[in-house]
Amino acid sequence: MARSDFRFAHPLRVRWSETDMQGVVFNGNYMNYCDVGITEYLREVHAGDVEQLRHVFERMYVVKSTLEYHAPARFDDEIEVCVRTARLGGSSQRVLFEIHRGGAHLLSGESVYVYAHEGRSERIPDTLRARIRAFEAMAPEE
Amino acid sequence: MARSDFRFAHPLRVRWSETDMQGVVFNGNYMNYCDVGITEYLREVHAGDVEQLRHVFERMYVVKSTLEYHAPARFDDEIEVCVRTARLGGSSQRVLFEIHRGGAHLLSGESVYVYAHEGRSERIPDTLRARIRAFEAMAPEE
Amino acid sequence: MARSDFRFAHPLRVRWSETDMQGVVFNGNYMNYCDVGITEYLREVHAGDVEQLRHVFERMYVVKSTLEYHAPARFDDEIEVCVRTARLGGSSQRVLFEIHRGGAHLLSGESVYVYAHEGRSERIPDTLRARIRAFEAMAPEE
Amino acid sequence: MARSDFRFAHPLRVRWSETDMQGVVFNGNYMNYCDVGITEYLREVHAGDVEQLRHVFERMYVVKSTLEYHAPARFDDEIEVCVRTARLGGSSQRVLFEIHRGGAHLLSGESVYVYAHEGRSERIPDTLRARIRAFEAMAPEE
Numbered sequence: 023m024a025r026s027d028f029r030f031a032h033p034l035r036v037r038w039s040e041t042d043m044q045g046v047v048f049n050g051n052y053m054n055y056c057d058v059g060i061t062e063y064l065r066e067v068h069a070g071d072v073e074q075l076r077h078v079f080e081r082m083y084v085v086k087s088t089l090e091y092h093a094p095a096r097f098d099d100e101i102e103v104c105v106r107t108a109r110l111g112g113s114s115q116r117v118l119f120e121i122h123r124g125g126a127h128l129l130s131g132e133s134v135y136v137y138a139h140e141g142r143s144e145r146i147p148d149t150l151r152a153r154i155r156a157f158e159a160m161a162p163e164e
Numbered sequence: 165m166a167r168s169d170f171r172f173a174h175p176l177r178v179r180w181s182e183t184d185m186q187g188v189v190f191n192g193n194y195m196n197y198c199d200v201g202i203t204e205y206l207r208e209v210h211a212g213d214v215e216q217l218r219h220v221f222e223r224m225y226v227v228k229s230t231l232e233y234h235a236p237a238r239f240d241d242e243i244e245v246c247v248r249t250a251r252l253g254g255s256s257q258r259v260l261f262e263i264h265r266g267g268a269h270l271l272s273g274e275s276v277y278v279y280a281h282e283g284r285s286e287r288i289p290d291t292l293r294a295r296i297r298a299f300e301a302m303a304p305e306e
Numbered sequence: 307m308a309r310s311d312f313r314f315a316h317p318l319r320v321r322w323s324e325t326d327m328q329g330v331v332f333n334g335n336y337m338n339y340c341d342v343g344i345t346e347y348l349r350e351v352h353a354g355d356v357e358q359l360r361h362v363f364e365r366m367y368v369v370k371s372t373l374e375y376h377a378p379a380r381f382d383d384e385i386e387v388c389v390r391t392a393r394l395g396g397s398s399q400r401v402l403f404e405i406h407r408g409g410a411h412l413l414s415g416e417s418v419y420v421y422a423h424e425g426r427s428e429r430i431p432d433t434l435r436a437r438i439r440a441f442e443a444m445a446p447e448e
Numbered sequence: 449m450a451r452s453d454f455r456f457a458h459p460l461r462v463r464w465s466e467t468d469m470q471g472v473v474f475n476g477n478y479m480n481y482c483d484v485g486i487t488e489y490l491r492e493v494h495a496g497d498v499e500q501l502r503h504v505f506e507r508m509y510v511v512k513s514t515l516e517y518h519a520p521a522r523f524d525d526e527i528e529v530c531v532r533t534a535r536l537g538g539s540s541q542r543v544l545f546e547i548h549r550g551g552a553h554l555l556s557g558e559s560v561y562v563y564a565h566e567g568r569s570e571r572i573p574d575t576l577r578a579r580i581r582a583f584e585a586m587a588p589e590e
Contacts, residue, residue, distance in 0.1 A: 037487075038484075038487060039483055041184050042184065049368045049371065050338045057333070057463070057464055058464075061524075087372070091370065097502070179345075181341055196476045222470060227516065229475065230512070231513050236509075239360070240356070323468060325468050325469040326469070327523055
């Protein structure tokens with residue numbers, strides 16, 4: 023997939039605390055970068071009030087993540103976390119991630135989120151669903 | 165203060181993710197070690213049921229911390245987090261920490277905790293207070 | 307896969323700092339648990355001197371990770387990180403992870419590691435390869 | 449000290465992964481914020497090439513930190529990390545930090561850094577010293 027397939031990218035700078043003894047970003051920290059990415063993506067797409075957004079975040083649970091590490095990020099690197107919704111179900115959302123540094127493609131990821139509250143899955147709010155579909159230019163739901 | 169001035173020590177092994185590019189533990193992670201230390205200290209001292217303990221943890225807020233770094237811990241080091249209550253007020257607790265690796269004294273710390281719930285300070289439960297005083301062989305309260 | 311398919315398990319207790327606002331372990335932290343798991347697994351399997359082990363750790367890079375989250379771990383939970391080598395190539399190792407809490411299966415994971423130094427892949431040391439094959443009762447290499 | 453006593457402030461947004469079960473930023477993470485603060489401060493003050501800066505970062509070790517927590521930061525808060533050099537010795541630097549969220553003063557901190565390499569203290573490079581003194585409008589050294 024090309025960097026251009028993403029309509030959303032969020033810039034980050036690698037922090038010292040995120041590196042490890044190998045002098046590169048510790049692998050668990052890429053999950054944090056993706057987490058910042060989905061937060062900022064939903065802020066952009068949702069375009070609504072902050073309380074609603076918080077309500078959404080509190081109901082998003084990751085059920086599966088896959089990360090492919092192509093090249094390491096290093097301290098002080100300016101990276102971009104690219105985020106895209108690939109599929110939107112009734113209560114689940116499949117999200118693709120890429121991390122780039124300039125022309126270098128560092129990471130590809132994919133996470134499946136389910137919306138749930140107190141252990142039960144919930145339907146993703148209709149306003150949010152509509153906005154995601156519009157943002158991603160997805161075909162309307164039947 | 166000598167290592168022997170502490171009646172409680174909790175062993176930990178330094179994780180890869182806790183190191184940074186300097187090849188030593190990132191300074192912010194020592195706070196996590198102290199936090200694990202106070203948790204295990206209260207478990208030992210409290211000796212009560214887990215639900216009560218959780219209730220306590222949810223009410224403990226740090227208001228001040230001081231850390232002095234004498235020597236760095238490195239990946240895979242087996243360290244000991246020593247914990248001691250130095251003062252016990254109505255709703256506050258001053259706690260001393262030391263981190264040792266064998267004979268090497270790596271860190272001295274001090275934190276003041278206040279007990280609070282929904283923004284208001286609360287009295288530390290009497291059972292817990294009594295147990296801490298007994299554990300530390302503090303003079304009884306008047 | 308059953309818990310019994312793993313010959314190695316490492317116990318951990320969930321730290322306060324590893325939870326998030328949802329009251330469960332933040333998803334990125336499971337990567338850290340798996341990282342502690344592979345470290346302890348290699349210590350057990352390698353059974354050699356610490357310097358050699360460090361040499362190994364400094365050369366292990368994750369190229370792909372998949373995590374499936376079945377149920378959340380919570381603060382103070384005593385969990386077990388189960389680790390097993392599923393495939394051992396010349397310079398790569400595919401490792402399976404499971405995290406359990408008592409009878410509850412919380413997470414399944416898989417990571418592919420490559421051995422590399424200064425950007426070039428290296429053959430996994432023969433002693434380590436032999437020990438892993440023996441530990442896992444893998445068929446001998448032709 | 450007033451917010452206006454600082455000539456440098458760096459904006460940050462609180463990440464989900466930085467919160468804990470209390471719904472606020474975990475106390476150890478404020479150290480990370482201060483660490484990001486000093487990095488950006490030195491970038492601004494140093495105004496030189498990145499390699500030199502990296503050289504500096506690799507030699508900075510914290511020897512003492514004090515943090516006073518006035519009010520908690522929460523998920524998604526936009527905060528400012530204010531940084532100021534209070535004293536500049538031959539190989540040490542005392543730095544003051546404050547974290548603010550709008551009009552609210554959340555944290556005051558102070559760290560003493562020493563410059564060292566392979567276990568020996570080193571003189572802070574003269575160019576960097578001169579730039580810090582100029583930036584902070586400190587009296588020239590005799």
